[in-house]
Amino acid sequence: MIGQVETAEENTVKGGQAKAVAVFGAGGHTGRFVVAELTRRGIAPMAVVRSAATLQREGVFGSEIDIREAGIDDDASLDRAFAGVDAVINCAGPFLDTARPVAAAAIRAGAHYLDVTAEQPSAMATFETFDEAARNAGVLILPAMGFYGGFGDLLVTAAAGGWTDVDDIRIAIALDTWHPTKGTRITGERNTAQRLVVSNGSLVPLVPAADDLEMDFPEPFGRQNVVALPFSEIPVITRHLRPRELHSFLNRAALRDVRDAATPAPKATDETGRSPQRFAIEAAIRKGGETRRIAARGRDIYAFSAPLICEAVERLLDGRSRGSGARAPGAVFEAGDFLDALSAQVPDFELIQE
Structure with a gap:
């Protein structure tokens, strides 16, 4: 059983001063994790x-969950859906198609906008298109x-400890499986765009x-x-840091999984819906003769994105953030x-500072 489909006006009357967050694409795999995590945190x-x-x-x-209907080809429906909310989380890919209309509608509603894109061109376009309006x-x-994207940026920023101009950043990700x-x-x-890295201080196409x-x-x-396989961490990190070199890597076993059409979708193995997938990520930042490292490990990259983005939303709503505009999390938090x-807060997640 789901909640009632209601008009924005009805919810505004009922909601009072409570903070509300719209989850666009709430019925998808990641969207369901995000709705559950917001509820756990007491955010409507x-x-x-x-x-x-x-x-x-x-x-x-x-x-208990309020449902609103909207589509990316109908601005009026997005405006109705986002009326009265404080933030919008976009979980509906491909973000090359959804980010622009959903972010524009969030700004019209006076709401913060966040998404979980791994797509470099989508993140870059969002930064460039919406900074001034935001x-x-x-x-x-x-x-x-x-x-x-954001997770790698937070790790890099924490390890950098105030460095902004650095010689080299390397981010490496390992997954024991990747069931897409x-x-x-x-x-x-x-997403068929050429992947980008930073070399000699400039964004350039990846040369495998x-x-x-x-x-x-x-x-x-x-x-x-x-x-070498860069994702959206490249445009996110370069939004506020200035590395001379910036490269990302993924273990080949995970890449084989995701490229194999026969690899099944994630399967839940606990009451929260998480899969048994394990991940590890390490970031190394070098400036001159000094290298700083930080690593983390955890479970289920899709499920993990929910507490990650919901922690960001909670900090936006309670004032633990800096500035406005289109920003990177390392510059905001x-x-x-x-x-x-x-x-x-997150089960099976461990931060390893070296």
């Missing part, structure tokens, strides 16, 4: 979907506030290395064969404190 989620009837048939949400509206726009969601599959087909690379990760991974909060 508004589930925004294309079809409430579909959710009702699937029995996705309980009666500043004028006094809201924050945080694209790529998920596992790929339907949304990940669709996004991969939609011919040689096999190996990197060491925290247990249980150990030494892994990796491939105290990165170390943010990561410590995740360590205290």
Whole structure:
């Protein structure tokens, strides 16, 4: 059973001074985790979907969740759905298609906007398109506030400890498996843009290395064969830091999984809906002769994006953020404190400072 489909006006009357967050794409795999996490934190989620009837048939949400219908091709429906909310979380990919209309509607509503895109061109376009409008509206726009993108930026910022101009940043990710969601599959087909890295201080197209690379990760991974594969952390990090070199890597085992059409979707193995997938990530930042490192490990990259983005929303709503405009999380939040909060709240997540 799901909640009632209601008009924005009805909810505004009922909501009083309570903070409300619209979750666009709430019926998707990550969206469901986000709705559950907001509820756990005592923040009222508004589930925004294309079809409430579909959710009702699937029995996705309980009666306590308010449902609103909207589509990216209907600005009026987005305006109705976002009326009266304090923030909008976009979980509906491909973000190359959804980010622009959803972010524009959030700004019209006077609400903060966040998404979980791993797509470099989407994050870059959001930064470039909405910075001035968000500043004028006094809201924050945080694209790529998920596992790929914002998480790496927070780790890098925490390890950098005040460095802004650095010689080299390396981010390495290992997954024991990568069972992609339907949304990940669709996004991969939609996103055909050339991937970018930073070399000699400039954004340049990735040139895949011919040689096999190996990197060491925290247990249980150990030494892994990796491939250069940058995601949205590149435009996010360069939004506020100035590395001469910035490169990202993914272990080849995970890449084989996600490229194999036969790899199944994630399967829940606990009451929260998490899959058994394990991840590890390490960031190394070098300036001159000094290198600083930080690492983390946890479970289920899709599920982990929910407490990550919801922690950001909670800090936006209670004033633990800086400025307005289209920003990177490392420029908006105290990165170390943010990561410590995740360590205290998220099961199976561990921060490893070296």
